[in-house]
Amino acid sequence: QITPADTAAVWDLLHSPAAGLNLTDPPFTASQTDNYVAFIDTLHTNKSAVLPYIDGNGLQPAKFARAVIFEGGRTVPISQEYMIGPLPVSNRTRIQKLDYIFNGGKGGTVPFNARFFDLQRDAASEPLLASVMTEVADITTELFGGVYYGADDDRTDLIYTFDTPVSTDGSSAVRIVMFRYPTEVEFLQPLDFYVILDIPGTDPSKYTLRGIVTNEKFFSTVDKFRQAYDAGEITNPYPQPRDYEWAQLTRKEEMGTRPLENKLAPQSIELGGKRYKIDTQQNYVEYLGWSFYMSWTRQLGLMFFDVKFKGERIIYELSMQEATAQYAGNTPKAASTVYHDTHYGFGAQSAVLVEGFDCPFGATLLNASYPDGRHTTIKPQAICIFEADYGFPLARHRTSSFGPFQGYGFSDLGVVKASALHVRHIATVGNYDYLFDFAFNVDGSLEVGVRASGYLQASPYYKTQGRFGPRVHNSTQGSYHDHVVTFKADFDVLGTKNSFQVTELKTVKQSQPWFPELGEFDQMELQASNLKREKQLNFAENGQAMYTVISERTNAWGEKRGYRITPGHSNIHLTSPNSPFSRKQSEFSKSHLAVTRVHDTEPYANSWQNINLPEAPQHDFAKFFNDESVEDEDITVWFNLGMHHFTRSEDIPVTLFTEASSSILFAPQNFFDRAQEGDLQNRRWIETGEDQDELNF
Amino acid sequence: QITPADTAAVWDLLHSPAAGLNLTDPPFTASQTDNYVAFIDTLHTNKSAVLPYIDGNGLQPAKFARAVIFEGGRTVPISQEYMIGPLPVSNRTRIQKLDYIFNGGKGGTVPFNARFFDLQRDAASEPLLASVMTEVADITTELFGGVYYGADDDRTDLIYTFDTPVSTDGSSAVRIVMFRYPTEVEFLQPLDFYVILDIPGTDPSKYTLRGIVTNEKFFSTVDKFRQAYDAGEITNPYPQPRDYEWAQLTRKEEMGTRPLENKLAPQSIELGGKRYKIDTQQNYVEYLGWSFYMSWTRQLGLMFFDVKFKGERIIYELSMQEATAQYAGNTPKAASTVYHDTHYGFGAQSAVLVEGFDCPFGATLLNASYPDGRHTTIKPQAICIFEADYGFPLARHRTSSFGPFQGYGFSDLGVVKASALHVRHIATVGNYDYLFDFAFNVDGSLEVGVRASGYLQASPYYKTQGRFGPRVHNSTQGSYHDHVVTFKADFDVLGTKNSFQVTELKTVKQSQPWFPELGEFDQMELQASNLKREKQLNFAENGQAMYTVISERTNAWGEKRGYRITPGHSNIHLTSPNSPFSRKQSEFSKSHLAVTRVHDTEPYANSWQNINLPEAPQHDFAKFFNDESVEDEDITVWFNLGMHHFTRSEDIPVTLFTEASSSILFAPQNFFDRAQEGDLQNRRWIETGEDQDELNF
Ligand SMILES: [Ca+2]
Ligand SMILES: [Ca+2]
Ligand SMILES: [Ca+2]
Ligand SMILES: [Ca+2]
Ligand SMILES: [Cu+2]
Ligand SMILES: [Cu+2]
Structure with missing residues (x-):
């Protein structure tokens, strides 16, 4: 594992002008069309270098870090992975593309549409989502008692999750939003309301609404959805409760108690101390x-x-x-x-x-x-x-x-x-x-x-x-x-x-x-x-x-x-x-x-x-x-x-x-010649006496 | 379960002249051509009688015993199972054949050849086995350093196990004897020496030698076996050791010790007491x-x-x-x-x-x-x-x-x-x-x-x-x-x-x-x-x-x-x-x-x-x-x-x-409406403080 000092030094090296990567720092200030570091981590050491070291008289192998960099600022925006080493950072340390562990043909490169869906991509598609949901706010209020005007709007009282995978081959991206109630147990409080967006590339002006799904029906436009709703074709027969204590892992007084369960449960204990x-x-x-x-x-x-x-x-x-x-x-x-x-x-x-x-x-x-x-x-x-x-x-x-x-x-x-x-x-x-x-x-x-x-x-x-x-x-x-x-x-x-x-x-x-x-x-x-x-x-x-x-x-x-x-x-x-x-x-x-x-x-x-x-x-x-x-x-x-x-x-x-x-x-x-219990001392060998009513330990 | 008193009373009833079963008592004095009790056990109570009792106001069902009796004294010798009840034994208690739980067509009857191979059957085939083994004692001595002149002969220093099943349909019986060294770990000390006997029915004079098997070869007579042996065709290339400590579940000093293993091993303990x-x-x-x-x-x-x-x-x-x-x-x-x-x-x-x-x-x-x-x-x-x-x-x-x-x-x-x-x-x-x-x-x-x-x-x-x-x-x-x-x-x-x-x-x-x-x-x-x-x-x-x-x-x-x-x-x-x-x-x-x-x-x-x-x-x-x-x-x-x-x-x-x-x-x-952990008190619910560096239990 690389040390905290290595990590900081690699970070600084990547952000140095000499590296030429033109990175925004800190990354949370970046947008999806900027370049920024997704993360740094330890790069494993090749087995071919490790074995001579641990089994023979080979040299200790050099350490390397890996770094994923989101390069949204490129003409063709991508994610690119790099290897940085040897560590600690010195004038011998190089930043190279990390390609050799990926066999898909593009090495450490991932097309923008397929890259990790981070807060920056989230922010880019948010305006379209908010506008669609604003248009139907009266309907979501009636169906679910909730609205979504955008994550930062104080009136918003719904949250959502989205789909994975968001792309199939990197040539396009689809965002499927499913709404939920905003509780700690959101995973158990889904709402029957889906908004599907096509969000290819880095230009939000090209993002479009694919449709709305509810009641097992698909509506390709907001208008069609509203027509169906007005015709009484959209209902919510099983309303999701707003309360959520039923789904928390807390004790439920109403379930009563079991006799003797107030006592401490059994536990495996290292009786003889650490071995x-x-x-x-x-x-x-x-x-x-x-x-x-x-x-x-x-x-x-x-x-x-x-x-x-x-x-x-x-x-x-x-x-x-x-x-x-x-x-x-x-x-x-x-x-x-x-x-x-x-x-x-x-x-x-x-x-x-x-x-x-x-x-x-x-x-x-x-x-x-x-x-x-x-x-x-x-x-x-x-x-x-x-x-x-x-x-x-x-x-x-x-x-x-x-x-x-x-x-x-x-x-x-x-x-x-x-x-x-x-x-x-x-x-x-x-x-x-x-x-x-x-x-x-x-x-x-x-x-x-x-x-x-x-x-x-x-x-x-x-x-x-x-x-x-x-x-x-x-x-x-x-x-x-x-x-x-x-x-x-x-x-x-x-x-x-x-x-x-x-x-x-x-x-x-x-x-x-x-x-x-x-x-x-x-x-x-x-x-x-x-x-x-x-x-x-x-x-x-x-x-x-x-x-x-x-x-x-x-x-x-x-x-x-x-x-x-x-x-x-x-x-x-x-x-x-x-x-x-x-x-x-x-x-x-x-x-x-x-x-x-x-x-x-x-x-x-x-x-x-x-x-x-x-x-x-x-x-x-x-x-x-x-x-x-x-x-x-x-x-x-x-x-x-x-x-x-x-x-x-x-x-x-x-x-x-x-x-x-x-x-x-x-x-x-058949790894050993016999079972490996023979050397253990935590054992008993008991012989009975003549009359079989006596035990000799 | 029937009580010890029930068992004794059933035993006495079965052996009473009134029962007419003509049983030898104690059974270990019997031979295979006598009638004697194999065992008495509890007969389960029918579910159709139990359910009304435990769930409604049905009467407590009567208890019954079952008894297997080896009836070697019959013209066609068999094993027969009986049910005895109601218990405790009274003048209402009857001995009936226990047939209804066996669907093979013969109820509680088992042909002699297929019955449990007990000491009595063992004794009946012993003379033939001893005579065969006596004939080849010189050869077994050379091959295995052991002889079998009969279980009760002081010179005998081999033991044996035999085959299961001994019969296929009850019309005949075959006894396959495999010899071993007479140690506590006999199961791991088999010898490559098999004697196969045909032992149909209860008349030992009809018992015959089918053959001897060793070295993966079959010899239908003792003479043929001796010829092969004399021709040098029989060897014992992997002699079984006579010592047997290697096979006992005792500690082996020669395997050494493991660091810290002398300490007591961990153990699950009922820390809170019995629950x-x-x-x-x-x-x-x-x-x-x-x-x-x-x-x-x-x-x-x-x-x-x-x-x-x-x-x-x-x-x-x-x-x-x-x-x-x-x-x-x-x-x-x-x-x-x-x-x-x-x-x-x-x-x-x-x-x-x-x-x-x-x-x-x-x-x-x-x-x-x-x-x-x-x-x-x-x-x-x-x-x-x-x-x-x-x-x-x-x-x-x-x-x-x-x-x-x-x-x-x-x-x-x-x-x-x-x-x-x-x-x-x-x-x-x-x-x-x-x-x-x-x-x-x-x-x-x-x-x-x-x-x-x-x-x-x-x-x-x-x-x-x-x-x-x-x-x-x-x-x-x-x-x-x-x-x-x-x-x-x-x-x-x-x-x-x-x-x-x-x-x-x-x-x-x-x-x-x-x-x-x-x-x-x-x-x-x-x-x-x-x-x-x-x-x-x-x-x-x-x-x-x-x-x-x-x-x-x-x-x-x-x-x-x-x-x-x-x-x-x-x-x-x-x-x-x-x-x-x-x-x-x-x-x-x-x-x-x-x-x-x-x-x-x-x-x-x-x-x-x-x-x-x-x-x-x-x-x-x-x-x-x-x-x-x-x-x-x-x-x-x-x-x-x-x-x-x-x-x-x-x-x-x-x-x-x-x-x-x-x-x-x-x-x-879906047996319950939710998981049955909600009423348990052996749990923790931990909330972090504002700065997430503090835990509130
Ligand atoms: Ca390997
Ligand atoms: Ca290969
Ligand atoms: Ca059932
Ligand atoms: Ca059936
Ligand atoms: Cu699962
Ligand atoms: Cu096994």
């Missing part, structure tokens, strides 16, 4: 055989590097890459919405964790920081680290007896305690709170989990649209949507040379000389093979395959040492592979797994501004799959967690973490 | 809105009845029904093994739980009991009940801001604590320890989980048989196998009239007047329909369907109130649907879900002695599916948990609970 060590300078953690480094970026939040167990590297990089959400509906907003939440920044949108609630009492809470303009913002207590009870023993056996017996009925019983170190953060991206949890288990397994709470992005309720979700409040439909959260796991199991083995479980015909009466009969067998070429693939039906990243090195029994990728809860991909709103910029979300060769040019599954380019992506994950061999090579596994969010009334006020959960587990598979 | 109440007389539990009754039987272990949340019934009965395990291999034992572990008894094979390891410190430990002959055996501390931290918040939202901000960066943050009451027991059925865990969550959801630890049932290692599992020790192969654990959930959501709704997630063509440029495009939608007829079905690929048990009663928003069945970890069915060893007696394990109408005649998925009748089942689950309507009727859902056990070296010494895990979740789906 992990954190080097906060290096962001380095050690825990019962595990060791890893952590990093934090504005877009991706928490990332892990150089993950080792008992001194052997398992994973070079483990990181969340993207959280896609696609909605279903028959309204201009719900039908078209696809979010990439890194667009808003998982690092930037993380914040304080509540001890005892978000993380157990006694957890270690760490700050996170990221560059925010020229400054570096510190997120206090945004990451927590704690060791928790696994809830189940790790290993257990009791000798048993089938005959009749009394007393304890066994001769010996062994049981070993399981626990895991959790690293957790929560990013609240608008309506949703994503909880990311990485659990390092004492047996050498590693579980990655994500859960979702927070508000539904709801739609107005229509009696006729049950196929898009249930009614969850008086005037609110819980719009069905997919969540797909893409991760990268660059496994380096005992080095970079790995293969991806698929072991299918098949039924074949078998015959045996000792069972002549059976002839040929059905028998299960394992059919193992290495994936030959880069591929996106799905978990087999009924779990009938095992997926393992293996090394050619073998354990004591001659089996290839590997780590297994074991599905957990809700391992899904996007439902609809060919929606115009997620067609080419979301390819990473369309399979359960994907295996590619590692290249310095392909560090990320997605790019920050891909979201508005479904038909002409800046970065196309599908292009990673160019038939390269993935056998005994440096490979990366990409995988998806997520939920098909079948919305329900119990999503009000917020979705529950208990059900909106997804996970995956990486576990040793 | 649940147990009525140990009624086996009735109340916990934060939940209430339920528990029962315990010899075969099935723990069962739940009348499960309610906030006073409304969700489930009438929730119980484990069967644990099937099917193995793969090319040896006489592994290739043919299918276990039904209720055959050995989950109630009978449960035992003491270790506080702080199997269950948290402070858990409530309850005894379990079951009839064992005339007596009642008490299993001390076999069930634990505790409340645990969920590990994640229940619900959570922070208001967020996309603009630049400092400090805590939000206006308010709500978070609610999640916890669950766990009811747990562990049954050790020979090699395997099954941990059953039922978690009642504060949001009204209920999770059922099963985990497996304990020993692999391993095979001798063959270089050529990698397709059946890896080598896991010098001479030991971890034979691949399926575990499928079948459960019954008789949902009675707001009464007995329910439907089973399947909501499929489909991509369809959509067009919208406000997007003329898109024409027809792909859009997701939900297609909901009720299952019309009884059916076995599988979870949809990629999770693209929701399964809900619904009532016709609606919530405040007009949505039908229901409980959703949500897949968790590893929801699988048997791999091989048409194996001769699991063909018709294991139908319940061949789909993820099944929905049937409730009948008093169909309380169980399986019968106790079905295991040895794959071709002529005593009880055929497939017959439940006779095209009855399941719409707005009293329906039961059957579901399977389990694991495809891709064995690994890390299964040594024992399989780890952390990875061998399966679960399912039942959760309210």
Whole structure:
């Protein structure tokens, strides 16, 4: 990560006349036709430079920053990304276009229409929106008891949200405005009123009204809408309540109390004290055989590097890459919405964790920081680290007896305690709170989990649209949507040379000389093979395959040492592979797994501004799959967690973490010669006495 | 459950001359040609009798016992099951054949060849086995350093296990003996030596040697085997070690220690004290809105009845029904093994739980009991009940801001604590320890989980048989196998009239007047329909369907109130649907879900002695599916948990609970008008001060 001093120095360098970028500073004073810095962040260091440094005697690689600059002042306005380094800033530091990590053909360039919809673009389209809404103010007053004369007008008592993506290929832009009541729970208070604007380019005089939608009807002009309204064709049968306490996550006295619930809830406690060590300078953690480094970026939040167990590297990089959400509906907003939440920044949108609630009492809470303009913002207590009870023993056996017996009925019983170190953060991206949890288990397994709470992005309720979700409040439909959260796991199991083995479980015909009466009969067998070429693939039906990243090195029994990728809860991909709103910029979300060769040019599954380019992506994950061999090579596994969010009334006020959960587990598979419980001291070995009524610990 | 006094009185009644059953007492003095009691247990009470009693003013139903009697003394020897009641025993008590719960056509009758392979059958085939092994004692000495002259011979230093099923349709029986070293870890010390005996009927003079198998070769006579041995064709290239400490679940000093691991591991603690109440007389539990009754039987272990949340019934009965395990291999034992572990008894094979390891410190430990002959055996501390931290918040939202901000960066943050009451027991059925865990969550959801630890049932290692599992020790192969654990959930959501709704997630063509440029495009939608007829079905690929048990009663928003069945970890069915060893007696394990109408005649998925009748089942689950309507009727859902056990070296010494895990979740789906977190007091609502650097709790 770059330092606050680096960030300030890079900021100053970019704004220096010598840079020739002609930037407006501070950016909030800029308009969309100015040039200004969108943000500065750390640029990752290429793996090809890191490995010689950490594993050999290579030099420490130079650090670089990246900067996105909105260049609205150009003849053809664009967004352009740059790399700045080496850092710290010196006379050797150069500002270069950052192109090599984007494979869409235009490098770090994004057309204006597709760039992040910031306050400047908002301001440019505001006059047209305000004028349309002013024309219909009498009608919105009657329908919703609200008006919109513009955001800065004191009479305005409606707010709105808008569509994503706003463009398909960057050649045009459409703004779909859906109004809401201006409360803290706006996500649950949608109004059935949509204004659609065409807003191509940077010249607001070319912006036009496409139409108004309400009552499932489209009106291409204000006049046509008014005619329908005057004819009594427009109604509001399910008025949205103006009050909103029902949707706040506060205690509801009217729901009463449950007996004994006033007592403090149970809690996992580090009874024996801390069993992990954190080097906060290096962001380095050690825990019962595990060791890893952590990093934090504005877009991706928490990332892990150089993950080792008992001194052997398992994973070079483990990181969340993207959280896609696609909605279903028959309204201009719900039908078209696809979010990439890194667009808003998982690092930037993380914040304080509540001890005892978000993380157990006694957890270690760490700050996170990221560059925010020229400054570096510190997120206090945004990451927590704690060791928790696994809830189940790790290993257990009791000798048993089938005959009749009394007393304890066994001769010996062994049981070993399981626990895991959790690293957790929560990013609240608008309506949703994503909880990311990485659990390092004492047996050498590693579980990655994500859960979702927070508000539904709801739609107005229509009696006729049950196929898009249930009614969850008086005037609110819980719009069905997919969540797909893409991760990268660059496994380096005992080095970079790995293969991806698929072991299918098949039924074949078998015959045996000792069972002549059976002839040929059905028998299960394992059919193992290495994936030959880069591929996106799905978990087999009924779990009938095992997926393992293996090394050619073998354990004591001659089996290839590997780590297994074991599905957990809700391992899904996007439902609809060919929606115009997620067609080419979301390819990473369309399979359960994907295996590619590692290249310095392909560090990320997605790019920050891909979201508005479904038909002409800046970065196309599908292009990673160019038939390269993935056998005994440096490979990366990409995988998806997520939920098909079948919305329900119990999503009000917020979705529950208990059900909106997804996970995956990486576990040793013939990696060791035996289970790694043998060295643990938190265990019991119990023998019974002669009469089996006595226990000896 | 019947009382110890009932059990003794039933025992005495069965053995009374008046009963006319001519029973040998005590049974261990009997031979296989005598009549004797196999066991007595509680017979469940019919639901049709229970509901009027608990919900109306019906009379308390009469209690009955069931008894399995081995009638080897008959002309056609059989096993016959009886029902005895009403209890307590009086002059009104009758002994009747228990036929009505078995649909195979022969009621409670099981042919001798298929009956439980008890010590009496063992004794009858022992002379033949001993004579064969005596003939080859010189060879087994050279190959394995061991001999078998009979179980009671002092020189004998080998033990054996045998096959399951031993019969296919009851017309014959085959005994496949696989030898092992006689240690506590015998399951991991198989020897490559098999003796196969044909043992039809009760007359040992008709028992014959089918052959000997070793080195993947079959020899139909001892002479042929000796010829091959003399010709040097029989070897033991991977000798099984005689020592066995490597396979014991003890600490291994030679593996060293991990830094800080000497400290006590973390633990979930009931910090606020007990928040649940147990009525140990009624086996009735109340916990934060939940209430339920528990029962315990010899075969099935723990069962739940009348499960309610906030006073409304969700489930009438929730119980484990069967644990099937099917193995793969090319040896006489592994290739043919299918276990039904209720055959050995989950109630009978449960035992003491270790506080702080199997269950948290402070858990409530309850005894379990079951009839064992005339007596009642008490299993001390076999069930634990505790409340645990969920590990994640229940619900959570922070208001967020996309603009630049400092400090805590939000206006308010709500978070609610999640916890669950766990009811747990562990049954050790020979090699395997099954941990059953039922978690009642504060949001009204209920999770059922099963985990497996304990020993692999391993095979001798063959270089050529990698397709059946890896080598896991010098001479030991971890034979691949399926575990499928079948459960019954008789949902009675707001009464007995329910439907089973399947909501499929489909991509369809959509067009919208406000997007003329898109024409027809792909859009997701939900297609909901009720299952019309009884059916076995599988979870949809990629999770693209929701399964809900619904009532016709609606919530405040007009949505039908229901409980959703949500897949968790590893929801699988048997791999091989048409194996001769699991063909018709294991139908319940061949789909993820099944929905049937409730009948008093169909309380169980399986019968106790079905295991040895794959071709002529005593009880055929497939017959439940006779095209009855399941719409707005009293329906039961059957579901399977389990694991495809891709064995690994890390299964040594024992399989780890952390990875061998399966679960399912039942959760309210529009059952309430909103989430049931609103009444919880274990929560935080935090508002920031004006400068966002101050938190107000
Ligand atoms: Ca490639
Ligand atoms: Ca790699
Ligand atoms: Ca039926
Ligand atoms: Ca029912
Ligand atoms: Cu959602
Ligand atoms: Cu297993």
